Amino acid sequence: MLKRKGTYVVAVVGATGAVGNEMVKTLEQRFFPVDKLRLFASERSEGKIMEFRDTEIPVEVMKEDSFKGIDIALFSAGAERSKTWAPVAAKSGCVVVDNSSQWRMDPEVPLVVPEVNPYDLKWHKGIIANPNCSTIQMVVVLKPVHDAVRIKRVVVTTFQAVSGTGQKAIDELLQQTTDLLNFKEIKCNVYPYQIAFNVLPHIDKFLENGYTKEEMKMVNETKKILGDNSIRLTATTVRVPVFRCHSESLNIETEKKITPDEVRALLSAALFVIDSAAPEKNLYPIPINVAGRDETYVGRIREDESMENGINMWIVADNLRKGAALNAVQIAEKLVEMA
Numbered sequence: 630m631l632k633r634k635g636t637y638v639v640a641v642v643g644a645t646g647a648v649g650n651e652m653v654k655t656l657e658q659r660f661f662p663v664d665k666l667r668l669f670a671s672e673r674s675e676g677k678i679m680e681f682r683d684t685e686i687p688v689e690v691m692k693e694d695s696f697k698g699i700d701i702a703l704f705s706a707g708a709e710r711s712k713t714w715a716p717v718a719a720k721s722g723c724v725v726v727d728n729s730s731q732w733r734m735d736p737e738v739p740l741v742v743p744e745v746n747p748y749d750l751k752w753h754k755g756i757i758a759n760p761n762c763s764t765i766q767m768v769v770v771l772k773p774v775h776d777a778v779r780i781k782r783v784v785v786t787t788f789q790a791v792s793g794t795g796q797k798a799i800d801e802l803l804q805q806t807t808d809l810l811n812f813k814e815i816k817c818n819v820y821p822y823q824i825a826f827n828v829l830p831h832i833d834k835f836l837e838n839g840y841t842k843e844e845m846k847m848v849n850e851t852k853k854i855l856g857d858n859s860i861r862l863t864a865t866t867v868r869v870p871v872f873r874c875h876s877e878s879l880n881i882e883t884e885k886k887i888t889p890d891e892v893r894a895l896l897s898a899a900l901f902v903i904d905s906a907a908p909e910k911n912l913y914p915i916p917i918n919v920a921g922r923d924e925t926y927v928g929r930i931r932e933d934e935s936m937e938n939g940i941n942m943w944i945v946a947d948n949l950r951k952g953a954a955l956n957a958v959q960i961a962e963k964l965v966e967m968a
């Protein structure tokens with residue numbers, strides 16, 4: 630458990646990556662009570678200087694005793710590093726908020742979205758898992774609807790930005806776009822096919838059941854976060870040539886009837902920003918407008934006229950903010966509140 634203090638020694642593991650960079654920015658922007666910030670990455674980045682609150686911090690490489698004296702560590706360096714180092718950090722007395730998929734489905738590890746299941750933070754044993762980016766933005770919207778009218782089934786299709794794959798994928802989209810516009814040959818290193826001007830119905834590895842790991846993460850993590858195994862969910866996850874922000878098309882079947890106006894009222898009350906349904910205004914959330922923002926945006930709320938109790942909607946959130954760094958920092962803020 631985190632001990633109550635005025636300020637905390639915080640570490641970001643994977644600080645040089647797409648999410649790690651955003652974590653450092655988020656800690657600064659939200660005035661997290663940081664006494665000292667330690668930054669870790671691979672040997673490639675050792676000694677690299679990063680800025681935090683006008684101070685220059687050198688990037689370190691993790692060692693067995695690196696976590697001594699650290700209160701909170703935000704991990705974002707991939708599942709393998711989390712598997713090895715999160716228990717080392719936890720054993721040193723540090724609380725780990727892990728952004729990788731390594732611990733999410735471990736029954737001993739809470740999987741938390743602070744607006745949805747903050748109560749699960751109470752039973753952590755040193756490691757807390759941050760859900761998958763596409764799951765986080767979906768469950769913040771599902772939770773109020775589930776509480777009001779019980780969700781029976783969800784059909785979700787995602788349109789996910791390349792930053793969800795990390796810095797190398799951001800570079801690949803930029804490079805392929807530049808090369809194509811200059812009539813040069815393109816290279817595919819990160820994705821199996823060209824991502825510029827294309828759409829790939831494939832995120833993470835394929836499994837025996839024909840789904841991808843990303844799709845099954847959405848199914849399993851949603852049940853764990855909402856604490857309800859009865860919700861049926863099916864997902865198709867798609868990579869699109871967008872730098873930042875995941876979009877999702879959601880179809881929700883509920884036990885009791887709920888109208889689009891009631892959904893709008895429900896989600897507005899829970900502090901989500903809802904775009905107007907006025908058709909003449911062409912208002913709906915789009916990635917370029919949501920990039921860099923903290924809120925999950927919801928629009929296109931409408932009745933599914935093909936079934937008795939069905940609602941369709943469109944949700945957009947910044948995958949590097951609410952989908953990763955912000956959610957991790959919000960977990961740390963809750964831990965401080967609870968200390």
Ligand SMILES: NC(=O)c1ccc[n+]([C@@H]2O[C@H](COP(=O)([O-])OP(=O)(O)OC[C@H]3O[C@@H](n4cnc5c(N)ncnc54)[C@H](OP(=O)(O)O)[C@@H]3O)[C@@H](O)[C@H]2O)c1
Binds near residue numbers: 642669675707792797
């Ligand atoms: N991107 C997203 O939207 C998102 C959302 C939710 C969760 N996640 C998860 O967050 C993690 C990081 O994702 P990312 O998108 O930020 O990836 P990324 O841009 O590729 O960054 C990876 C980070 O891990 C570090 N790293 C790699 N090998 C290491 C090692 N052996 N020891 C220590 N550090 C090492 C890298 O350091 P170097 O720079 O030195 O190589 C870099 O800082 C992944 O587990 C991912 O699944 C990502």
